[in-house]
Amino acid sequence: MSSRASKEDDVVTAELPPATTVTSPLEDATASETTTSAPPDPSGEDTMTTAGTTPTSSTSTTTATARRTATATKTATTTTASxxxxxxxxxxxxSTTAQTxxxxxxxxxxxxxxxVVKGATVPTGTRTALTALDTWINEGIRPSGDWMTFTSSDPDSxxxxxxxxxxxxxxVVYIR
Incomplete structure (x- = not known):
């Protein structure tokens, strides 16, 4: 037996894992199409094969690249505070000349x-002032609720x- 052993007997074959491509949506996306052709048929006449050549399989890869663009939209919202x-x-x-x-x-x-109220319109909710003022002035009871009452120390001024x-x-409602 020869000291040189054939290495072909010890060859381990392994399949390579499929290629995985991870791309960001903001980067280029790559799509690949791979086609494999079968070796030429030995029984048929192939003008491309000449004597002494071994038929082999051929692989061609076509790569299509598409540019994906992301559009960021910033919307400015303006709110008007009441x-x-x-x-x-x-x-x-x-004032004696104030519009009321x-x-x-x-x-x-x-x-x-x-x-009366100052201005050209009567705000809603002022009717409750009538009851509050009437109770306070005529019965001496401070009104409860939303209305705070006042007596002028100098009505002319x-x-x-x-x-x-x-x-x-x-x-604000007033009695002159």
Whole structure:
């Protein structure tokens, strides 16, 4: 036996794992198509095969590359905050020439006195001021709820004798 042993007897064959390609959606994506042709038929006449050549299989690979582009859209949203409700700490002054709207009347010492608001419109919810003022002025009971009441120390200068401020809406009503 020869000291040189054939290495072909000890050959281990192993299959290679299939190729795996991982791509980011923002990068190029590659698609591959592989075709394998069978070896030429030895019984048929092949003009390409000449004597002394061994038929082999051939593999051709076609690669198609597609560029994938990601479009990022940034949307700016603008929200307009409603104006903050300002609750005055006191009624302030009411000019004799200020535009006012009548909310209703309150009976004080047998006289109907107008309850007014500054401006051209009467805000909603001011009707509850009539009850609060009437109870406070005629019965001496501070109103509970949304209305805070005031008595002017100088009605001629302030332009009102009694007033009430809604603690939820900031609406001010006046009795001159």
């Amino acid at each position: 104006p903050a409700i300002v609750i005055p700490s006191d009624p302030g002054t009411l 709207q009548t909310v209703g009347t309150v009976k004080v010492d047998g006289d109907d006195l107008d309850v 302030d332009g009102w004798r009694w007033a009430a401020i809604n603690r939820e809406t900031g609406t």
